[in-house]
Amino acid sequence: MAASLFHDVPLKAKVIGWGIIFIPLATLVLLGAIFLRPEAIDQRLVWGCYVARDAPPLDIREDAIYIIEPARRRFSYVAEPSKTSYQLNVRPALLLKREPTGRYAFASTQGTGFFWPLLPALGNNRDRVRHPQEFAGRIQVAADGADVVYSRTSDADACRR
CATH class of the missing domain: 2.40.128 (Lipocalin)
Incomplete structure (x- = not known):
């Protein structure tokens, strides 16, 4: 049976690691949605x-x-x-x-x-x-x-x- 690469990593470390990856990405998506909206046309x-x-x-x-x-x-x-x-x-x-x-x-x-x-x-x-x-x-x-x-x-x- 093949072991997972992160099998021995504690859950707390996995959560911190995924947070380090996804929080900046989610922030970029949110900022893009706010600031990259097209200007309204009169x-x-x-x-x-x-x-x-x-x-x-x-x-x-x-x-x-x-x-x-x-x-x-x-x-x-x-x-x-x-x-x-x-x-x-x-x-x-x-x-x-x-x-x-x-x-x-x-x-x-x-x-x-x-x-x-x-x-x-x-x-x-x-x-x-x-x-x-x-x-x-x-x-x-x-x-x-x-x-x-x-x-x-x-x-x-x-x-x-």
Whole structure:
């Protein structure tokens, strides 16, 4: 019968030894959970009028996101950090679907909502925002077949239909 490596070590010494190993590790995990949280993002950072090629403009306001279309639908959102970036948590689940005309339109789909990543400036070596100041007024929206990138515009008429 094989003997354990620590068979002759008293229980008190085993407890002290395991404490020396696990207490510092638990402290590091706790400090990481406290201090490595992503910074909250201010909702006002994403407000504005957004346009994308062949897609209806979006007017992001304090209370909701308005789709600039004849039906003038709106849906709720929250700007929030995720594990690796920042995103808009939008509800209900609306997906951009391509119509026969070649343009996109928002259509209801299964699910409770979607997460739309906030993007940094074009040419950046990253594809996601890691800090709120990196947000360059670009949002990636889920679409049927490919993602559509919306960009904030200073043309106020784009959202006044």
